[in-house]
Amino acid sequence: MLRGALAAGAALAMTGTASACGTQADAPRTAGAGPWRQFQGTTLNFISENTAPTAAIAANTRPFTTLTGIDVKIVTLELTALVQRVALDLASGHSQYQVIYADPYQVLAPYQRGLVDLRTLQADPSLPDLPGGIADFIPAQMDAAGRFVDPQAVYALPYDAPTMIWQYRRDLFAKYHDRMAADLGFDPTPSGERTWEEYFRIAEWFNKNAKQDVKYGTGHQARQHDSLMNDFSNVLWSYGGDYFDNGKEVGRLGSRDPGPCRLDSPAAIAGAEFYQRLLSIADPASTTWDWDGVGAAFRGGRLAMCPNWHEFAASNEQVMPGRAGYSALPKGPVSTANMYGGTGIGISAxxxxxxxxxxxxxxxWATSPQTQLANLQSKAGGGTPTRISVYELPQVRAAEHRPSPMPNMLTAAAVREAWRPDRIGLRPKIPMWNECNTAIFTQLSRMLTGGASPQEAMREIKSRVDRIVARGWVA
Known part of the structure; x- marks a missing residue:
């Protein structure tokens, strides 16, 4: 029912936009006031997921209002609720929310025609330019968070960049390093050069040898939820599996018709078999956790290591300062991958x-280097810059080392490695992804709880995804 309502909303939005704009009351414009003050007195509504950069901006919108005379009201919601609200707003033909947190998979791909191509505004000589231009955004993030199908059009500007990395207890790895190395026969120090098999053996070693310090070697965000798809995908890609043919292209620019699902391939099944085996030695509570759950378990001293979003570094350093370490995820037999979960912000058409x-x-203003630096320093939020120039600032480079006033920057070496084009993990950017995602994590959950073998789970996902894709998307 929800899918039908959202689809109908999108269709109405696409057909109603042009006529609606002619009847909706517009904001005033003050001639001669200059590029930043010409819309003074306007009120904007920004709808966003409750993310770190939005928390930082919401805590202090005064600099923007002082600069422009524009008041900004921010509504933050859980992502599913946001998607529903955006779809209904597009269907109304009016823009209750002018600024939209455009999740690439649940907003940008299905509702791209309801978003402004931002090139039209960038080209307007009466409006301020983007400082540094489009080229200052990290290229893979610009494509993944800001474009859909057309490699030139820009529907959103990269706004946040959460990425899954290997988080581990530095103190415990230091304490047990020599014993682990002797017992395991390799250097256990986390890095992107370790393999998933070695990760498994390290976790198993902690389970057997360090109970006085930590309950489990690893934990995962393996609840029947979007988090499970994210956690599994890192392993899937590293084993050479993928959701569709041309997976990197489908993830980076997107597709309206990605073709048949490839989760029944030998490589995908091998990845699922390993993932099932890895979860068999992980904290049993993993199947009840999303990213918040595994993050809390890690901070609480229950886990020696876990894959999780890098922006959890801010809370790690607050609760357990100096005891957490950060690395790119391990590699598999074919490649390596670190799931990217970033999003852009766009404008309702x-x-x-x-x-x-x-x-x-x-x-x-919100994506400018100055604001991204302020967000990085904010006590209320955090976030991670999406601009190349911010990472080159001396104070930001210095913050990559302890003691750091910007704790998320302690992950900089790991995420720089994770964002390399050959390492970044990009889920399929297709209009029907939300329904496909539900099919994926539902069957993965069955696999982890004994209801299906890896082969059965992968083949069932393929069957369901193929049916979803064949139906297409009405917008």
């Missing part, structure tokens, strides 16, 4: 011209 210009001012 229902927005009338002056409000559209005001929204552009907010996008330019």
């Amino acid at each position: 229902n927005t009338p011209p002056n409000e559209r210009g005001a929204a552009w001012l907010f996008l330019v």
